[in-house]
Amino acid sequence: MSFVKELWKFICVRKKFWLLPIILMMALFGALIVLSQGSAIAPFIYTIF
Amino acid sequence: MTVILGISAFYHDSAAALLVDGEITAAAQEERFTRKKHDSGYPALAIDYVLSEAGLSLDQVDQIAFYDKPFLKFERLLETYVAFAPKGLKQFGMAMPVWLREKLFLKDQLIKELRKLDKQFDAEKLLFGEHHFSHAASAFYPSPFEEAIVLTIDGVGEWATTTVAVGKGNKLDILKEIHFPHSLGLLYSAFTYYTGFRVNSGEYKVMGLAPYGEPKYKDLILEKLIDLKEDGSFRLDQSYFNYATGLTMTNRKFSDLFGEPVRKPESFQLTQFHMDIAASVQAVTEEVVLRMTKSLAKEYGIPNLCMAGGVSLNCVANGKILRSKSFKEIWVQPAAGDAGGALGAALSVWHKELGKPRKVNSSDSMKGSYLGPLYSQQTIEEELASCGARFSSVTEEEMLEQAAQALADGKAVGWFQGRMEFGPRALGGRSILGDPRSETMQKTLNLKVKYRESFRPFAPSVLREDVAEWFELDGDSPYMLLVDQVKQERRRQMSKDEDQLFGIQKLNVKRSEIPAITHVDYSARIQTVHQHTNPIYHALINKFKEKTGCPVLVNTSFNVRGEPIVCSVKDAFRCFMGTDIEVLVVGCCILNKKMQDSLLIENYKEKYKLD
Incomplete structure (x- = not known):
């Protein structure tokens, strides 16, 4: 719960309300991805994310 | 007493740093303890170490500062994906699970880890600083300047890739920023990738390769890839790059522009083309930072410059900034x-959050960067004995005498003294040393000791008081972050034939009285050794000077290619036994390779993944 509060505060401070629908969608899809995968470690060339 | 713990983790090069009443007490990278190069995990061992160094436990820490x-960062990722959509779907699919499972909940993860050390840990103690502000703070607060321009340049932090700040007293404010995807660090990394080296560790190799080539492609890069303005600000043409949305740094259009495909690491030979590419991106990088620093000096009229961020490790560019004289002094x-x-985040809390005044220390607040573990003579002897080492314990005077003699005899000497260095350079705490006058030393150290590419140059350590007699530099360079030329009168005149040589052929020509540290363009990455920060190393070089007349030593980090620099006595012994280091000096213990049990020799060459 504290995470959601902090994320909301962050969005308010940054005035990035347009990101909300994306984050909500991602939370939904994310839950699916997380549930369907064993590991989330990405062997990526450069850790820019 | 106020104690602040700084942490950097979860991206690359995790580390911990500890401030006690504003004084930098200890700092170390996690990789040194876990023996995993560029370890990005939670720095549990580094935190353990910094706390133990100060004799404190986590419940005595007042604030904990995370560096970004x-x-x-998440906001930047989402906006980047939206901006580039529908491109980047694959990267998005790979990045989001990591974020949704781990990185978004980084605070919870930190709290969970910290509660392993202190069950009552109060989450309110945990603060988060901005990535580039942490860099700027690490550059300004320990610097010897009351007032300075602070320039930070790296790949990317949250949004910023380059920032300009002004520091005065305990105030530090960022005034300008360049944002992702326009990044000088990522431009350099793109060429690192293109020339077949590993991004985020091979950049040094590109810098070392550059003097073998000609900057033939500099104009092409400036014309097509980067729109560089007079004040040094820039934009990159993203149609040539793939890092914002793809799984590589560059794309087909980039390769087509230069006419060759991306070099496959370790399978395709480096050719003159790659050397010319390296020389070109190095020249462009220098052009960018020189324009920036010139314009900043003019705009603000402040005579001092501080720098941090990965690009500030480009010591060739740093040397050029110094010689351009835009700023009187650079730190x-x-x-x-x-x-x-990690250090910058902790310092920001002390000065910015808590508003504590800053005392400018002209001698060196970073304590020579010797901020890591120290081993007593007794511990050294116990650890060596437990490894099965055969050694003799002597007085300090005898140790210096024998080490200097071994160096004068042309031997490679492992040198393990005092506290370990913080940062990527070995500065005479965990070093492999050699005689710079030897014509074969560079090749021997590269191929038989370090197991790395023969083109890579070595750096000199020189007594501060003698630097001007051997190099064009006449100032301090205690952290090996400035490159300058070997003094004209120390150089050897080239014959006509030698002058005609190209690329890697240049390597075998003796260029000066100290060929082992003279790069093919007569440059050297200089470390000035100061009596007050490292008296024992200073004394060793002095002893070597008494024997040979030369106040310079070859100094390379105590590790092999792909291995983190040694941290403990046992690490040092293992590296000694796995390489052609002939003599190992640990504290006042001396070990000769010939005297060791041959059963303890291990195949070290294959032990670490190539970087």
């Missing part, structure tokens, strides 16, 4: 990469 803001944070962010 994960939510801001570069020795842990300029992300590890130094």
Whole structure:
């Protein structure tokens, strides 16, 4: 719960309300991805994310 | 007493740093303890170490500062994906699970880890600083300047890739920023990738390769890839790059522009083309930073410059900034990469959050960057004995005499003294040393000791008081972050035939009285050794000077290619036994390779993944 509060505060401070629908969608899809995968470690060339 | 713990982790080069009443007490990278190069995990061992160094436990720490803001980074990612959509779907699919499972909940993860050390840990103690502010703080607060321009340049933090700040007293404010995807660090990394080296560790190799080539492609890069303005600000043409949305740094259009495909690491030979490419991106990088620094000096009229961020480890560019005389003095944070962010985050809390005044220390607040573990003579002897080492314990005077003699005899000497260095450079605490006058030393050290590419140059350590007699530099460079030329009168005149040589052929020509550290363009990455920060190393070089007349030593980090620099006595012994280091000096213990049990020799060459 504290995470959601902090994320909301962050969005308010940054005035990035347009990101909300994306984050909500991602939370939904994310839950699916997380549930369907064993590991989330990405062997990526450069850790820019 | 106020104790602040700084942490950098979860991206690359995890580290911990500890401030006690504003004084930098200890700092170390996690990789040194876990023996995993560029370890990015939670720095549990580094935190253990910094706390134990101060004799404190976590419940005595007042504030904990993390070096960047994960939510801001997440915002940048989302906006980047939206901006580039529908491109980047694959990267998005790979990045989001990591974020949704781990990185978004970084605060919870930190709290969970910290509660392993202190069950009552109060989450309110945890603060998050901005990535580039942490870099700027690590550069300005320990610097010897009351007032300075602070320039930070790296790949990317949250949004910023380059920032300009002004520091005065305990105030530090960022005034200008360049944002992702326009990044000088990522431009350099793109060429690192293109020339077949590993991104985020092979950049040094590109810099070392550059003097073998001609900057033939500099104009092409300036014309097509980067729109560089007079004040040094820039934009990159993203149609040539793939890092914002793809799984590589560059794309087909980039390769077509230069006419060759990306070099496959370790399978395709380096050719003159790659050397010319390296020379070109190095020249462009220098052009960018020189324009920036010139314009900043003019705009603000402040005579001092501080720098941090990965690009500040480009010591060739740093040397050119110094010689351009835009600024009277330059100070570069020795842990300029992300590890130094731990220190910067802690310093920001002390000065900015708590508003504590700053005392300018003209001698060296970073204590020579010797901020890591120290081993007593007794511990050294116990550890060596437990490894099965055969050694003799002597007085300090005898140790210096024998070490200097071994060096004068042309032997490679492992040198393990005092506290370990913080940052990527070995500065005479955990070093492999050699005689710079030897014509074969560079090749021997590269191929038989370090197991790395023969083209890579070595750096000199020189007594501060003698630097001007051997190099064009006449100032301090205690952290090996400035490159300058070997003094004209120490150079050897080239014959006509030698002058005609190209590329890697240049390597075998003796260029000066100290060929082992003279790069093919007569440059050297200089470390000035100061009596007050490292008296024992200073004494060793002095002893070597008494024997040979030369106050310079070859100094390379105590490790092999792909291995983190040794931290403990046992690490040093293992590296000694796995390489052609002939003599190992640990504290006042001396070990000769010939005397060791041959059963303890291990195949070290294959032990570490190539970097």
